[in-house]
Amino acid sequence: xxxxxxxxxxxxxxxxxxxxxxxxxxxxxxxxxxxxxxxxxxxxxxxxxxxxxxxxxxxxxxxxxxxxxxxxxxxxxxxxxxxxxxxxxxxxxxxxxxxxxxxxxxxxxxxxxxxxxxxxxxxxxxxxxxxxxxxxxxxxxxxxxxxxxxxxxxxxxxxxxxxxxxxxxxxxxxxxxxxxxxxxxxxxxxxxxxxxxxxxxxxxxxxxxxxxxxxxxxxxxxxxxxxxxxxxxxxxxxxxxxxxxxxxxxxxxxxxxxxxxxxxxxxxxxxxxxxxxxxxxxxxxxxxxxxxxxxxxxxxxxxxxxxxxxxxxxxxxxxxxxxxxxxx
Amino acid sequence: xxxxxxxxxxxxxxxxxxxxxxxxxxxxxxxxxxxxxxxxxxxxxxxxxxxxxxxxxxxxxxxxxxxxxxxxxxxxxxxxxxxxxxxxxxxxxxxxxxxxxxxxxxxxxxxxxxxxxxxxxxxxxxxxxxxxxxxxxxxxxxxxxxxxxxxxxxxxxxxxxxxxxxxxxxxxxxxxxxxxxxxxxxxxxxxxxxxxxxxxxxxxxxxxxxxxxxxxxxxxxxxxxxxxxxxxxxxxxxxxxxxxxxxxxxxxxxxxxxxxxxxxxxxxxxxxxxxxxxxxxxxxxxxxxxxxxxxxxxxxxxxxxxxxxxxxxxxxxxxxxxxxxxxxxxxxxxxxxxxxxxxxxxxx
Numbered sequence: 001x002x003x004x005x006x007x008x009x010x011x012x013x014x015x016x017x018x019x020x021x022x023x024x025x026x027x028x029x030x031x032x033x034x035x036x037x038x039x040x041x042x043x044x045x046x047x048x049x050x051x052x053x054x055x056x057x058x059x060x061x062x063x064x065x066x067x068x069x070x071x072x073x074x075x076x077x078x079x080x081x082x083x084x085x086x087x088x089x090x091x092x093x094x095x096x097x098x099x100x101x102x103x104x105x106x107x108x109x110x111x112x113x114x115x116x117x118x119x120x121x122x123x124x125x126x127x128x129x130x131x132x133x134x135x136x137x138x139x140x141x142x143x144x145x146x147x148x149x150x151x152x153x154x155x156x157x158x159x160x161x162x163x164x165x166x167x168x169x170x171x172x173x174x175x176x177x178x179x180x181x182x183x184x185x186x187x188x189x190x191x192x193x194x195x196x197x198x199x200x201x202x203x204x205x206x207x208x209x210x211x212x213x214x215x216x217x218x219x220x221x222x223x224x225x226x227x228x229x230x231x232x233x234x235x236x237x238x239x240x241x242x243x244x245x246x247x248x249x250x251x252x253x254x255x256x257x258x259x260x261x262x263x264x265x266x267x268x269x270x271x272x273x274x275x276x277x278x279x280x281x282x283x284x285x286x287x288x289x290x291x292x293x294x295x296x297x298x299x300x301x302x303x304x305x306x307x308x309x310x311x312x313x314x315x316x317x318x319x320x321x322x323x324x325x326x327x328x
Numbered sequence: 329x330x331x332x333x334x335x336x337x338x339x340x341x342x343x344x345x346x347x348x349x350x351x352x353x354x355x356x357x358x359x360x361x362x363x364x365x366x367x368x369x370x371x372x373x374x375x376x377x378x379x380x381x382x383x384x385x386x387x388x389x390x391x392x393x394x395x396x397x398x399x400x401x402x403x404x405x406x407x408x409x410x411x412x413x414x415x416x417x418x419x420x421x422x423x424x425x426x427x428x429x430x431x432x433x434x435x436x437x438x439x440x441x442x443x444x445x446x447x448x449x450x451x452x453x454x455x456x457x458x459x460x461x462x463x464x465x466x467x468x469x470x471x472x473x474x475x476x477x478x479x480x481x482x483x484x485x486x487x488x489x490x491x492x493x494x495x496x497x498x499x500x501x502x503x504x505x506x507x508x509x510x511x512x513x514x515x516x517x518x519x520x521x522x523x524x525x526x527x528x529x530x531x532x533x534x535x536x537x538x539x540x541x542x543x544x545x546x547x548x549x550x551x552x553x554x555x556x557x558x559x560x561x562x563x564x565x566x567x568x569x570x571x572x573x574x575x576x577x578x579x580x581x582x583x584x585x586x587x588x589x590x591x592x593x594x595x596x597x598x599x600x601x602x603x604x605x606x607x608x609x610x611x612x613x614x615x616x617x618x619x620x621x622x623x624x625x626x627x628x629x630x631x632x633x634x635x636x637x638x639x640x641x642x643x644x645x646x647x648x649x650x651x652x653x654x655x656x657x658x659x660x661x662x663x664x665x666x667x668x669x670x671x672x673x674x675x676x
Binding site for chain 1: 574578581584593670
């Protein structure tokens, strides 16, 4: 493992300009992913996890202001010239988008869409080499090569997501970003797609960022997990530990929101959180989680807690953390 | 991971349709065949409809033939007999010649299809010029405005095209005649205001072609302005719809330049509604240029229709209606086929 992270976010802030005033979607996120590592980001809708994805390849809309540093192999994406940016897109880092159903062009054959980035990034590619590459890519994601002649509407949701994965691998990137790659797929297919993704990332020693709202999935498949709430990381650490022994009350709520497979009791005691995540333009004072927090203290509305050490390789942003001494 | 492995063994990822090259082409062939049959059905319906339509119109068609010198009183009596026969008998007679191939114009005394033929080419020239100008400029404006939604170009072009879209083409024609044919103030009256070609010139000579162009400019501009506005507005709306599509984000993430994303991914998808509209309009313009052709005395099928109606020339009207119906049906079919070639979702 090299000492330069394949992907590193340093104090990233993203603010959207809207008619109602500025909306801070991401408020100071630090996160790094090294080659060969799978890092998960969990959180509810609107917590800023998809906004983070948009900063990595600079795909955010013009109404967004991004500060901080987004480093791909040590190179800051936010200050790159456009020519270099286009080369980095898909060449260094690629994305498996959520909503596989619409991420492919409906009137182009699968093969045409797979070939496109190959020719774009490899000036030496020939029709033959590209066609061979397409066959290999499709086989790698478990699709027959003849699907290159198919149109997206002829494939099932799972097959389309496999095509998206093949597409993301087309230029052999070092970083693979998966933005809720299993949303809109049925549960059986979700497991297959996730296994395929992680298998490929491990086999190729890629750095993989896996965004999901399902902490239980991340807990079982990632090396490290970061949990986001209201535009910030509120807990971070080894995936298994964060999932099994959450320190932050929000993480605790998130990990018990999904029933544990094999644990019948958890299915009959579904625990959710009361209320909705706060609107990023109008955050509560102090800890933004305090209005929904089951263990909130009188100090919570006044203290905005930063990430504190919470055990080996772990941090959490909660006033309760330093009281619960990590004994495990 | 044991769960996942078990799931994979069960293979719950079905293949809805097996894609194959041959199947694709067969789909398109079957689609075209189906459209042709449906078009033929429409034509038969229109032929039947025309029979009743013309028998409901007022007037004395036979009386119109009195002006025709070549017709003998005996023939006139025969026509009158045919028109006063019981309906079923008339219907049998109609079915013998539903296309009015032997029809004689009551206005000119010539076979109607000779008249139609003589007037068809100016309309085709006008139609061709109008369509090319309207499509090229309209689609270009629509793409540029939609892709840069909210830009100054978008605001100005949308305002102007909306204005043109709301303008009646015959009124625009009158304005153009006033400005560029009659000439007023510093506007030069440089274009002719009637006819399609100066008399006594061979239409296929160089002089003939420039003369035709000279005569076609103003009516073509009047028609094109309106259709251009329609195409640009529809194209703009489709482009705006494209902007939010996920596959455009995929294309950008691949590292494509903005204009490539637009040309390769946004425009082909966005062009589908406009393509349908263009072909439908071609079908309509063949018959629908009546007002513009009349304003400019442009001797095409539109003016001929106006004349046929004024002169109550029923046989000529019947032939013209048939031409218009056929053009609408044919271009409808062409539109459907072109869309099916571009969009694979249509043909399966």
